[in-house]
Amino acid sequence: MIRYQLEASDVSTIRFGISPLSELGLGLRAFRAPERYPLQRPWLDGIAAVRPLLDDEVLLGLVDERRWVADFVNPRPESPLTSFDDELVALGRITRKRMHDDLERVHGTVPTVFTGRHDAVVARLQHALSDAWRLCFAPYWLRMRAVMQSDITHRGRIAAHEGVGAVLRGLSDSVRFDGRNLDVRLSSPIARDRPVHGEGVTLVPSIFVVRASTPIDDDLPPTIMYPARGQGAMWSTTSHPDQSAVRDLLGSTRAGLLQALGEPASSTDLAMRFGVSTSAVNQHLRVLERSGMLNRTRYGRAVLYYRSDLGQALTRVT
Incomplete structure (x- = not known):
């Protein structure tokens, strides 16, 4: 602690x-x-x-x-x-x-x-x-950040109506506040006291903290990383799309490319797989990327494409 x-x-x-x-x-x-x-x-x-x-x-x-x-x-x-x-x-x-x-x-x-x-x-x-x-x-950062920002907004309303103490006591079941001492129960059994001395305490919501976490080094500025609320619905989608409707929307070639890009691939790889020219594949890939359905990265001399969050949803990959 x-x-x-x-x-x-x-x-x-x-x-x-x-x-x-x-x-x-x-x-x-x-x-x-x-x-x-x-x-x-x-x-x-x-x-x-x-x-x-x-x-x-x-x-x-x-x-x-x-x-x-x-x-x-x-x-x-x-x-x-x-x-x-x-x-x-x-x-x-x-x-x-x-x-x-x-x-x-x-x-x-x-x-x-x-x-x-x-x-x-x-x-x-x-x-x-x-x-x-x-x-x-x-x-995925826009979705992640939206959850964290929503948490901050929620706790800001609590601070306005009930005070900062209510915010601190509501961060996690491993955090306690008695009006002066802010205790964070950690996995380490060693108890440490850390006077704040005017440095302030920064509260950082996270989607990768289960209880609460602090810097390992006590000399670092006081910081508490705590679980952001609302994570349960973060990756949910309203429904699985009708795949025939996706093909009607994108066309069979683009829908096929989107389906094939569950693993990163280059335009050359895809052209060989689909039996079309590399230039034609590149044209389709650029459209899918601009629409937010694909991401791309450079790996050595090759440019690899792979499905984005939106592309995953349209292909029923969750």
């Missing part, structure tokens, strides 16, 4: 934030232990096709079997408009000592993938995180 000790002035500086990089970092827990995140199964199924394109050695090296995540990929958001690109640039300035200290708190040692020349390690880390964001999070 960690106890954040708040003075009266600290209560007034409690704020909310959303961090794209932190959500990616917490999402690595679902990579490591998917069975612990049943509500995110549709998302995990949706990104299964692109998982082989990721640098799993780096990504899974950031989280251990307890689902502890290195603090440097769980930054405290500095503003409501924090962007992933800005956070990734800031991460590029991490020192070797900070990186190794954070990893040792998680693993007890530094995984081999994070040893070696520091600038090369940081560059590979940034590349791995960028790919994970682009392939697994960016296509």
